[in-house]
Amino acid sequence: MTDLSRRAFLAVAGTGLGAAWLAARPEDVAGAHEHADAARRAAARGEAPPPLEVLTPEQAADIEAVASRIIPTDDLPGAREAHVIQYVDRSLATWAADQREPLLAGLARFNRLVARRHRGRSRFAELTADQQLAFLSANARDPFFQQARDLTILGMFANPSWGGNFEGAGWRVLGFEPRYAWQPPFGEYDAEPPRGN
Amino acid sequence: MQRQVARPGVRFRPGQTVDFVIVGSGAAGGVMAKELATAGFTVLVLEQGPRLEAHEFEHDEFNAFDRSHLNNQASLQPQVFLQGPGARPRRRQATVYHRLVGGGSVMFTSNYWRFKELDFNERSRLGPIGGTGFEDWPITYAELEPYYTKAEWELGVSGVPGPFDPPRSRPYPLPPLPVKSSGVLFERGARALGLHAQPAPMAIISGPYRGRPGCQHCGYCAGFGCEHRAKSSTLATVIPMAEATGRCEIRPNSYVRAVETDERGRARGVTYFDAAKAEHFQPARAVVLCANGCETPRLLLLSRSSRFPDGLANSSGLVGKYLMYNGNASTTGVFERQLNDWKSVMVTRMLWDFYDADPARGFYGGGGIDARFWGYPLFFVQGGLPPDAPTWGAEFKRLLRHNYSRTMNVDVHTTSLAVETNRVELDPVVRDDWGLAAARVTYRDHPDDVAMMRFLARKAVELLQAAGARRAWGPDNFEQTVGYHLLGTCRMGNDPRTSVVDRFHRSHDVRNLFLCDGSSLVTGGRGQPTCTIQALAYRAAEHIARFARRAEI
Numbered sequence: 001m002t003d004l005s006r007r008a009f010l011a012v013a014g015t016g017l018g019a020a021w022l023a024a025r026p027e028d029v030a031g032a033h034e035h036a037d038a039a040r041r042a043a044a045r046g047e048a049p050p051p052l053e054v055l056t057p058e059q060a061a062d063i064e065a066v067a068s069r070i071i072p073t074d075d076l077p078g079a080r081e082a083h084v085i086q087y088v089d090r091s092l093a094t095w096a097a098d099q100r101e102p103l104l105a106g107l108a109r110f111n112r113l114v115a116r117r118h119r120g121r122s123r124f125a126e127l128t129a130d131q132q133l134a135f136l137s138a139n140a141r142d143p144f145f146q147q148a149r150d151l152t153i154l155g156m157f158a159n160p161s162w163g164g165n166f167e168g169a170g171w172r173v174l175g176f177e178p179r180y181a182w183q184p185p186f187g188e189y190d191a192e193p194p195r196g197n
Numbered sequence: 198m199q200r201q202v203a204r205p206g207v208r209f210r211p212g213q214t215v216d217f218v219i220v221g222s223g224a225a226g227g228v229m230a231k232e233l234a235t236a237g238f239t240v241l242v243l244e245q246g247p248r249l250e251a252h253e254f255e256h257d258e259f260n261a262f263d264r265s266h267l268n269n270q271a272s273l274q275p276q277v278f279l280q281g282p283g284a285r286p287r288r289r290q291a292t293v294y295h296r297l298v299g300g301g302s303v304m305f306t307s308n309y310w311r312f313k314e315l316d317f318n319e320r321s322r323l324g325p326i327g328g329t330g331f332e333d334w335p336i337t338y339a340e341l342e343p344y345y346t347k348a349e350w351e352l353g354v355s356g357v358p359g360p361f362d363p364p365r366s367r368p369y370p371l372p373p374l375p376v377k378s379s380g381v382l383f384e385r386g387a388r389a390l391g392l393h394a395q396p397a398p399m400a401i402i403s404g405p406y407r408g409r410p411g412c413q414h415c416g417y418c419a420g421f422g423c424e425h426r427a428k429s430s431t432l433a434t435v436i437p438m439a440e441a442t443g444r445c446e447i448r449p450n451s452y453v454r455a456v457e458t459d460e461r462g463r464a465r466g467v468t469y470f471d472a473a474k475a476e477h478f479q480p481a482r483a484v485v486l487c488a489n490g491c492e493t494p495r496l497l498l499l500s501r502s503s504r505f506p507d508g509l510a511n512s513s514g515l516v517g518k519y520l521m522y523n524g525n526a527s528t529t530g531v532f533e534r535q536l537n538d539w540k541s542v543m544v545t546r547m548l549w550d551f552y553d554a555d556p557a558r559g560f561y562g563g564g565g566i567d568a569r570f571w572g573y574p575l576f577f578v579q580g581g582l583p584p585d586a587p588t589w590g591a592e593f594k595r596l597l598r599h600n601y602s603r604t605m606n607v608d609v610h611t612t613s614l615a616v617e618t619n620r621v622e623l624d625p626v627v628r629d630d631w632g633l634a635a636a637r638v639t640y641r642d643h644p645d646d647v648a649m650m651r652f653l654a655r656k657a658v659e660l661l662q663a664a665g666a667r668r669a670w671g672p673d674n675f676e677q678t679v680g681y682h683l684l685g686t687c688r689m690g691n692d693p694r695t696s697v698v699d700r701f702h703r704s705h706d707v708r709n710l711f712l713c714d715g716s717s718l719v720t721g722g723r724g725q726p727t728c729t730i731q732a733l734a735y736r737a738a739e740h741i742a743r744f745a746r747r748a749e750i
Contacts, residue, residue: 078594158575184375
């Protein structure tokens with residue numbers, strides 16, 4: 001399993017987020033799980049997601065807009081439907097608390113770039129869809145964007161117990177089913193009758 | 198998370214002298230405990246990690262890697278890494294191992310390859326390789342064969358011999374696991390290239406075996422414990438057998454900091470920290486270190502004293518040297534139809550056509566190739582797409598959706614030459630959370646190791662193409678910077694000047710100190726060492742028990 005951890009950690013390795021993850025305290029991690037559990041139970045009762053704790057409505061709107069450009073919604077769920085913003089808020093409230101300041105400072109800088117580029121606009125969420133795409137394409141190396149991408153990936157595809165990937169939305173995109181018990185044939189090639197030669 | 202479960206077996210009183218204290222409960226330690234306890238000795242196993250029961254294993258990949266409390270994590274057990282002698286020391290994990298009862302045997306992919314005859318005598322066959330510690334073993338394949346068989350039958354291994362297998366005295370106890378699409382395509386590609394694919398031998402039971410249910414094909418083997426006990430870890434197999442003797446206690450959360458010696462230079466026991474970091478001395482008639490190829494040498498170096506100023510059992514100066522990681526590289530192919538290879542065990546087919554070294558290649562080395570899929574969702578999203586794929590946006594999502602079920606990997610597993618400067622030492626500055634000197638690891642692949650990885654990765658991409666991949670690619674960079682296979686650091690040999698343990702795993706310097714784990718290996722094989730580590734443990738235990746019965750320790 002030589003390559004394992006290197007790959008698993010690719011997205012967040014070397015970032016502040018990665019450092020926060022490595023240093024996370026077990027009680028903070030448990031807090032994130034409990035919160036996600038409560039949110040899932042609330043959703044099952046048809047209630048709205050719990051209110052955000054760390055992000056202001058404006059910050060949440062901006063981050064959710066960025067996340068929705070990273071994993072857009074089409075006929076399958078995107079970052080919005082996966083509740084990535086809930087995941088981000090919860091992470092910043094718990095195990096990634098020390099990333100709150102860098103991330104929000106990064107967002108503020110990011111929005112200043114938006115304002116410089118688009119007269120009369122002060123926040124990313126205020127741009128039109130085309131403007132958002134063009135802006136991200138031009139600023140794909142921005143550190144805030146990179147960190148937002150890492151969080152979006154984790155919020156989209158990590159186990160729902162972390163607060164994102166709502167009802168397995170990210171897994172549905174991949175075609176992964178969390179059934180954890182299968183019988184052959186597993187795929188189309190092993191279902192084929194064996195070839196002669 | 199941890200629950201107290203009533204378990205059979207003995208609980209030794211504090212300070213009670215046992216026949217054997219074993220450090221580490223993994224692939225080697227678990228086998229050693231069962232064998233010595235069954236032979237009639239009292240055995241205490243000290244394991245630095247916690248004990249989890251099968252039902253406590255989860256499928257949460259975000260938690261499973263890097264910061265898991267079941268790994269040696271940087272926040273508690275930091276390491277220092279130098280990519281070659283003279284390189285700048287960096288604070289980074291250079292070796293990764295699992296710390297829980299059962300150790301790496303709980304978490305490994307479960308590839309279970311025997312070594313072949315040539316792995317033990319290749320130096321004689323090929324001659325010396327300048328600048329390396331390339332050596333023959335002091336034992337042969339034939340001497341180890343009965344213990345390979347014992348390991349396969351006692352632990353439970355699924356497979357069927359292929360055209361390049363070494364001789365065996367018994368077939369595998371269980372038939373191969375069902376082939377996956379990656380295995381079918383691998384066979385197709387191999388056939389087209391004139392190569393010989395065979396079912397992969399796996400330490401996962403394909404059907405019920407000795408009270409355990411067969412594999413349920415959940416898809417979570419590498420890096421995860423098996424909640425069905427179908428993976429033949431020591432936790433699922435020999436550790437309960439050891440405890441059932443009533444002579445063996447497995448004591449988790451016990452982190453050993455030194456092997457203590459008496460005025461005659463004999464081991465008298467070990468000092469360890471309990472879960473509350475309180476220190477205890479555990480007396481024993483003999484000490485067996487099965488702590489892995491990083492922690493066994495580190496513990497010997499930490500056990501330095503006025504009598505042993507360079508560390509215990511280190512008169513050769515070789516403790517910690519000749520570290521081998523095994524070469525590894527992963528290639529990827531995307532096919533037209535769905536493989537769904539994220540289901541079931543990771544590997545179902547492999548080939549050994551390139552096992553032997555071939556002087557015509559111009560460099561030393563050999564290896565095996567297997568079909569698999571690194572299909573955990575986060576893994577795939579972060580590294581599974583082609584190198585030129587976008588990393589965000591609609592096309593990123595489209596590719597994730599299209600490729601996930603259509604992708605497979607072909608991984609190559611290769612030799613590492615023993616190089617003296619690749620080593621584990623004590624760091625002069627960095628300390629772990631218990632105040633002990635951190636492991637300082639220097640590692641740089643020998644140029645032949647890199648050449649072998651590159652050679653085999655090219656073959657792997659050709660195989661994927663021959664199998665009909667729409668697209669196939671491999672890595673550009675082959676240098677290993679993290680080791681999971683931790684081998685060679687207390688090598689076995691007949692000459693006390695050039696080895697640390699003898700052919701029975703007894704340290705040359707301390708009569709009642711035995712070392713048995715990946716550190717004993719003289720050569721690293723072709724990338725799958727667990728089977729050999731466990732065969733060595735069965736063999737060593739038999740000899741150690743014999744010595745103990747004759748009062749020769």
